[in-house]
Amino acid sequence: MTWEAGVRVRGGGALVRWFAAALAVVCAVLAVPPAAAAAENEDDVAGIVVVGVPGLAWTDIDEAVTPNLWAMAGSGASASMSVRTIGSWTCPEAGWLSLGAGERAGGAAPRDAQCAAQSQLPAPAEDGGGWTAEGWDALVEANESFNYGARLGSLADALATMAVEEEAAAVEAEAAGEPVVEPDPGACVAGIGDGAALAAADTEGRIAFWAPDLGALGAAMAACDVVIVDPGVVVGDAADEAPDTSTDYDQLGQDDVGVGSDDPSGEVDAGEIEPEPDAVRERAAGAADAAVGEVRAALPEDWRLLVAGVADASAPSALHPVLYEGAGVETGELTSATTGRDGYVQLVDVTATALDAVGADVPATVAGAPIQVLPDAGRTSGSAVAQGIDETAASQAVISVSFVFYSVLSGLGVLGVAAAVWLLCGPDRFRGLARAVCLAVASIPVAGVAAGIPHWWRADDPPLAFWAIIAAGVAVLTAAASLPWTRQGARPVWVIAGAAALLIAVDQVSGATWPLHTPMGYTAQAGARFTGLGNYAFAVFAAAVVLLVAFLPWRGRARVWGPIAIGVCAVVIVGAPNLGRDMGGTLTLVAAGILCCWKLWGRRLTVKAVVVAGGIAFAVFAVGGFLDYLRPQEDQTHLGRFVGSVLDGTAMNILIRKADAAIGTIGRPLTWISLAALIGAIVIWRKRAPIRSTEVAAAVIGLTTVAVVGAVVNDSGIAVTGFCTALGFGLLAVAVGPRTERAEPATPDPVATAPTSGN
Template sequence: MLAVVCAVLAVPPAAAAAEEDEVAGIIVLGVPGLAWTDVDESVTPNLWAMAGSGASASMSVRTIGSWTCPEAGWLSLGAGERAGGAAPRDAQCAAQSQLPAPVEDGDGWSAGGWDALIEANESFNYGARLGSLADAMTAMAAEEEAAALEAEAAGEPVVEPDPGACVAGIGDGAALAAADTEGRISFWAPGLASLGEAMAACDVVIVDPGVVVGDTADEAPDTSTDYDQLGEDDTGVGSDEPSGELDTGEIAPEPDSVRTRAAAEADAAVGEVEAALPEDWRLLVAGVADASAPSALHPVLYSGAGVEPGELTSATTGRDGYVQLVDVTATALGAVGAEVPATVAGAPIQVLPDAGRTSEAAVAQGIDETAASQSVIAVSFVFYSVLSGLGVIAVAAAVWLLCGSDRYRGLARTVCLAVAAMPVAGVAAGIPHWWRGEHPSLAFWVIVAAGMAVLTVAASLPWTRRGARPVLVIAGAAALLIAVDQVSGATWPLHTPMGYTAQAGARFTGLGNYAFSVFAAAVILLIAFVPWKGRARVWGPIAIGVCAVVIVGAPNLGRDMGGTLTLVAAVILCCWKLWGRKLTVKAVILAGGIAFGVFAIGGFLDYLRPQEDQTHLGRFVGSVLDGTATNILIRKAGAAIGTIGRPLTWLSLAALIGAIIIWRKRAPIRSSEVAAAVIGLSAVAVLGAVVNDSGVAVTGFTTALGFGLLAVAVGPRTERAQPATRDPVSTAPSSGN
């Protein structure tokens, strides 16, 4: 099993696109607040033309917290890692939009307040090394100079070092991105009048046109709430929606003139840069930050030498049409042939050519992706709260079903099934495009309610309601749905609260912690309650377990390193108990050792692949080897602890209380199937909460699916008095395993 799983975990995902040729230089023009809705044929003609003539994508600018202000965005661009600003982060980004101009001394320019920025980022535990972009260009210059000296000493032809191996900045924000680790800037100018001089000096030019595209204060969606969530897998609370449309009768409200003027001003800067762009250079325009809370996806437009029309993607997202802010840093370095250092978390953006792509199609796609992401945030907190509340009721129903009188037992059973179906329906809600409706939130809840009803009825039919069949119906539907989604591209949970919103920048593909919890609980229930016969009782659970681990951990599927560790241990313990073995400390240590072995070997094999192809698992192994893993572990532990007190905490607490009541009122478990399910679900709930940064949310989702279904499988006291029929061959593992 170990060899098979490790081999599959090492299979590389298919390459998204071929490596791009190097160019003479690249200009990165950042416009904080720029949204896809700002790209208009009449208001922003240059941006509109770029959307059709070049390649584009939607970009997550998530850095420190659930929205990113300009200061943090520019610093993250220079670091290639999530960085935060030193100024206070208010909901309107007022403080972090007031960027200080660089300071000039006798030797050149330095970024203002650099020491304060370094100090602020040391406390965030993201390991951001401010100035990595500029330092990488300096390192390239040093390597070229060393190579030239070596060639000269050997009497070989000398290739002159590139004199432009540096980063130039134009504008105050660009100074933060162009500064090196000491805060020094190779070239800086306040405006675009010096663009030609900047391109002559450096191969990478960062431009801040001095524009923040945002709403006026009275139209902005939030002016007080701080949605700061440091966990990578948080989608942010973000339940506040923009202020409603004014009831003006037949008179259409005027567009926000402030935002329109800002977008037009940014577009004029793009046109000026395009007019000066040499044929062997590239231009990348990006909305590098939010203008205010809440966050949103922002456009990235890429054009110039060798860039064909189409979509953009990157190895960090693994999804067509999506990139991250840190990918822009790696793209700038890769375009000019510089090596991307380990301190840069992003990967070079790749172009997926599409000759038929038009400006209309690109903008429409970007608007739709943004709407989907924001609609998910609008329903997420309510979804988690409703699931937690109904889950507490389901725990009470499970206690009544197992320990109460015959009265209302049928109702209790139905409640257990319906609540267990809710997270499954939540995943399925991503199949239809519910966010495109006139009332997206209502459409989402209608789909969830319908999914719950269908599964509950399916598990209550005359031929499915007996014994453990209801468990197999709902758990089977959950496992099959998530497995099909992973094999087909992991699209559905992305647009529901069961996944991660794209703007959160945590995981664009693969298996998120919430969906993993549901999938793992379903797998455990299937292993425990499928009516295995003969030797199938041994090989059946092993087959399901191996397939499940591959789905969770394979680099081209789930990519979930914490889930891999959790599921391997949980499956082993579940099978151990199912086969009638005694659960001892030695058995627990053995299961943990095998799980860690799969995790370590799979991670090392992933680490051996090219950096641009590595998943979270391989990059984590790299952080262990270079000594930066401590920051990651501290950050994830903080995120896990931060989940305590959120809605799913109360469901987890209710499950603990319910389990104690059931244990005190019912005799000890005698069925190996039930014991295996209890052990496996407990392992997922506890170990998953410890090793994943979603913390108690893992326990909550595991409980939501597993607690009620387990109660239905056990049945009332009168049903439990009849021992389960066991096949004599089921004892085979004790002698042959």
């Protein structure tokens, strides 16, 4: 009896034990906590002042023009910040509201290309007993339609809750005869300036302390432990100089509404927007710097100061600086658990940081995590600013090439599908060319991952440098898969799929740095995910793993443990909290791997098998998420936070956003390669069915699972199918190869074979 037959007939118990052991390994790895970014600061901090400057960019920080900001960049810690909230750029009204909510929030005023409407913020109304933000009900109503679950005023409410809890604790201690700790009288948020009023308001729109200018800074710090300051400056074009204030924002850039969505809706086009005059920017930046200097001069030794560019001044968006100094803050870089990457934070992290600095609990309604300091005594103002400028340039360069990359990949992908159909079903003519096209198209996403290794955005012509890298990568991989000793059978699959899997695995293990600055990953300013495995890279990685599992030449018992070993390693890379952190990818890859192996081992693919595979995938997803949820909140990945949202009843908003984002990908460039793959598969099935090879059947089932399930459970939707097709369709056709028809015996020539009469 052959090994394959043994697996089919009497290997059921062994397979169950193998799967159980594999899942145990996966769950154990998923339980490993991510590396801590930095130790928590134990210094007593009396309070924190947050100065928000909409439009502030790294290029505005100059030793001569903004000396206070320049000094902070060298004396404290800094990072680049994504201000992404609702849509592809964030105007001031939305930025201030998001700061107060700790979640992505939008403004009620129209969002035009120059943010003119959302920059004109009214002062709060005073009613004798306090202040109330103008138009608060309209702001709450507007955010109810965004499905982000933003609870406006969460910052102020968290401090009010702390005050109530401290008061209750004092009463209990007094009743029990224990030492009484006096409640903090400053457990509130004070606002200075019109924009700060939106961030300082509680859920009812009321503000504990407000003043129009910095003349009341001392009183504000005496009243509240958290002070939000709006210097009244937007660093960018003045409203009367904006050349295009009526442009609808959906016509510019990307406008993804789903958390984690990184599929752009179109190439960023600044339209009529022109660069701001230097004099205008310098005056605005100088005014903001003067306000920062006034705050620094008045800041007590036990307080902290955080300065942040809390919004964009116009489209397109960009990264903005965050500068942090004061009690217990060392010189260095900043990071947070929401980014997992050194030197990057998000706007919602500022909310959590303010609460953490004064000892308040971060509520579940706040999506951010406290900013942490990574000490670096050698960091200078010049190096911090240069790094911020480079990070901003990288993120903007990625956006400038992304739409073209997706369009080219989709167009060539359609051609690749046609070449695959020709290779499998067409005549002998041009089969060599069809094979080369299949290999070249499969190499494009692999070259896209590798493009992040060189710093192409620093070139004089970044788009030209990017496309030169893509062309070189495609040429090298295509040639490597066409050599005399690699072109036979499934060997081209080993070369290209192996290169894809190896590149992405090495990148994840080494810190996930390569796809970040390519269209294969998330741009930092999108605020989706700064580290881990993005949906596009996941689709390529999963397709590569399926092809390797199906077509590697397994022998004997290795036919069982080999695919399981590869599958376990792949799932760990995708789902581990200190590696891929991809919850949708984990679910997809587990299901695809099980079904692929099931068929590879000669088992029938039944409805029961599909249900079992789905159940196991969901179990791994649930166990990994629950283990992540049990960690401290500052250590949780988005998987653990999603479990928390399930428990507190807010998960539906996340699911709705993801579904909206996935549906929104239909009609974008990668739709066409996906549609071509469906048509091509039907043509091939009609002409080449049935599939007699277990390896081919396993690959087809695995790739189909990645393409379908991945599109359903990830907010990148049809893009997952597109990238899976780009790598997998042509390679599968090359592995199968053209049909070789059996030659019919020649019909004897009756004349030639007729007996001749002798003479």
